[in-house]
Amino acid sequence: MGSLPEIRSEGTLIKPLDPEEFRKQGHLVIDFLADYYKNVDKYPVRSQVEPGYLKTRLPDSAPTNPEPIEEILRDVQKDIVPGLTHWQSPNYFAYFPSSGSIAGFLGEMLSTGFNVVGFNWMSSPAATELESIVMDWLGKMLQLPSEFLFSGGGGGVLQGTTCEAILCTMVAARDQMLRKIGRENINKLVVYGSDQTHSALQKAAQIAGINPDNFRAVSTSRDTAFGLTAEALRAQIESDVESGLVPLFLCATIGTTSSTAVDPLTPLCAVAKELGIWVHVDAAYAGSACICPEYRHFLDGVENADSFSFNAHKWFLTTLDCCCLWVKNPSALVKALSTYPEYLRNKASDTKQVIDYKDWQITLSRRFRSLKLWLVLRSYGVANLRKFLRSHIKMAKNFQGLIGTDKRFEVVVPRNFATVCFRISPIEIGGNQQMNVSKEEATNNVNAKLLEIINESGKIYMTHAVVGGVYVMRFAVGASLTENRHVNLAWNIVQEHANALLNTL
């Protein structure tokens, strides 16, 4: 290989954690971000760049020599910010929110600053213990039955996202079942959701090796506001059992992605429990609202489920990523996900008196996420958090009211939380281009067109869904900077673009 002295002599010895340099550069970036929040409402909400824009702006390879932070921040402003879709903009109403907050940000800073790898208790006891404590706090705020709390024999864990929560619980359920019926029957296992269930369920089933033929997206309809009915589930299960298949796992949703529909937990769990199906409750979006007593009824029946999760990074101010998962039977998780190689052996783990969270999740290494949750809960307090969530719901109600003032529009499904699904109502549309499509298709096309021109304007950003064949615009309130005036403005923008569009038809 040779000693390559000409390369070895290059470069200076960096001090990557010099405290005073850290202080200086850290303050610079805090100011950069404070200014970003001050101006975020001025950017087009949905990025307006074209595919490949960044390749033309950046060099082909990494620099040999260091560049100063001031120059890098100028490039962030110049090259990165235009390529952002501004999820923190007060005019962001797309998908579901990704709710940032000062407390969540500070928690993330502390976690990144300590930079501990909390795979087991010993590797940083505070990381494990704070997580267990805060998950019990949060479980109590949600009035989860005590079987889900550590204090009642269950327990909570922070995952990155719902995809991981579903995958981990499905693997736990799968292995529990295979221990009973034999591994040779893996291709008989069936996973259930509705046609409204998040794609995370299908993806988890793919990863866990469930036969793709055995993934059931049971139909829902407008009659039940796109909630999964116990009758439909039972019919599907009975047909599967008759075919010699083995029902394994049901994912019920509180607040579906398309229309925030709610699956009725009590009757669904009753059906599932007859056959020993593991029930996971995915409240990724709507779980946050359930800390308000007047919304808690949406979780009624969770006491019969096996696991429950919600994303604190969606609508609970913790910043991405932070998914809260509780299980009644941690040992099922641990049996499926545990490994204990020699190089991780330690006295504390050997006693089995401590939690090693590596055995509750997919990865070994894990970040100290509970700091974020702890800071959010302490910085705001439960009363303010409830009030904040209610303010979003009130804004959504306001938007719904505004829709009601304009006969051209309709709300398509009942609003449960802070998301409104609406559209331009079916209309007769003239012109050649519409001659070969049905009225419903034409209406869908008009709504899709309207949404696109609204989003192209950059003034607000919404996304769409199709429920029961109906194309709807989704107006999801929840960005941390959104105030009622932004909602009123958004409605004006919708109307203006509708005026322009409908005039051209």
Added chain:
Amino acid sequence: MGSLPEIRSEGTLIKPLDPEEFRKQGHLVIDFLADYYKNVDKYPVRSQVEPGYLKTRLPDSAPTNPEPIEEILRDVQKDIVPGLTHWQSPNYFAYFPSSGSIAGFLGEMLSTGFNVVGFNWMSSPAATELESIVMDWLGKMLQLPSEFLFSGGGGGVLQGTTCEAILCTMVAARDQMLRKIGRENINKLVVYGSDQTHSALQKAAQIAGINPDNFRAVSTSRDTAFGLTAEALRAQIESDVESGLVPLFLCATIGTTSSTAVDPLTPLCAVAKELGIWVHVDAAYAGSACICPEYRHFLDGVENADSFSFNAHKWFLTTLDCCCLWVKNPSALVKALSTYPEYLRNKASDTKQVIDYKDWQITLSRRFRSLKLWLVLRSYGVANLRKFLRSHIKMAKNFQGLIGTDKRFEVVVPRNFATVCFRISPIEIGGNQQMNVSKEEATNNVNAKLLEIINESGKIYMTHAVVGGVYVMRFAVGASLTENRHVNLAWNIVQEHANALLNTL
């Protein structure tokens, strides 16, 4: 539910992203962390708390009312810091490093501050495009064959950890194989590693639904410095094929966890390729060093592998988590991991001209991790990064030299990188308590005892491994604050405790 007016009236409406409050509190936490780095060498490296310590210090439930950040930071100092194992201490030599840096920290701040959810291109084009660009930069630094780069038809993606990288590639390999041989043969698939391979492989196989009977940890020995030999692999594969099984996946390691052993890629790939086995190269720890030309030879043969990954959060200054994965055939990943529900449909994805990274990983939501990597590469430059990695290797060489000056100790396996595996050499030990154990067992016990008293001292922290039945202490240099003086001090501490211990025997 009723309107619960007495609850509704509680709380004030918070402003979770007020820019000036963000600025004020952000500066406070930067100063808190700068002071932490200034004092981190004064804390016991391994936390000295007892299980359950935190429960006695924190309340049973979340506060109703907000608490000021100053009070929260006082509690972080008082209650959390004592429960940390200080991975950023210059006296941290345990496991592998979790290397923090100013640039990595600032990148994480920007990512958290923007808080975009980059599941597809449209959701924030900059997040996708910067990742592709930086992965090509890094691939070139590692001299990966062009087939692994976007510019050559392959591509790179940032995962959280190696566990995810292995799981994703295994699922891609599994589905590719099942499409050929039929899903009914899933229980015949066999996964290969060595007895030194990281537990991530076994865990990935468990999650992916591989029959646990078909997980092969092929034996290694001291003769080959615990590298997996092509002969041993071939013998195992031939025996499996004879039994009607189907070889699927091989994980070869560059720098094993126990002793930084290196599996020889060229002969291993030759064996694997005969049978169409997917070869993943896990260079989680040692990949970083391979940006230095004089260490690149450890990757020779990677051109015949299917995928390659290393953890930039281990020894490449990006803070947890940041695992870099490259694949030659992205479409195999995408086929296994893709979902495309209506609510995510968009024009850009429909054109298939953009990358939607959600289809390259387990989860849908993903953080803007490439900012960290970009900031590290630009802030330090390639020349300084090489020099920095070499400085750690030089410190490890120094430690090895110090061991050589003390006849009571020995280096157990050849040092490849910046980790030294050593022990007190086998000795005759008197005393009743040793009468019923072999010399080798007694030596292991003495070394375990020595490691425990060293770690209890809090002055340095090392961890152990057992290779070929030999208990070794692992001295892993790589914490960002470590200088040669800390290594010299560490050796003094080892000697002092050895003096004390050996005197009692």
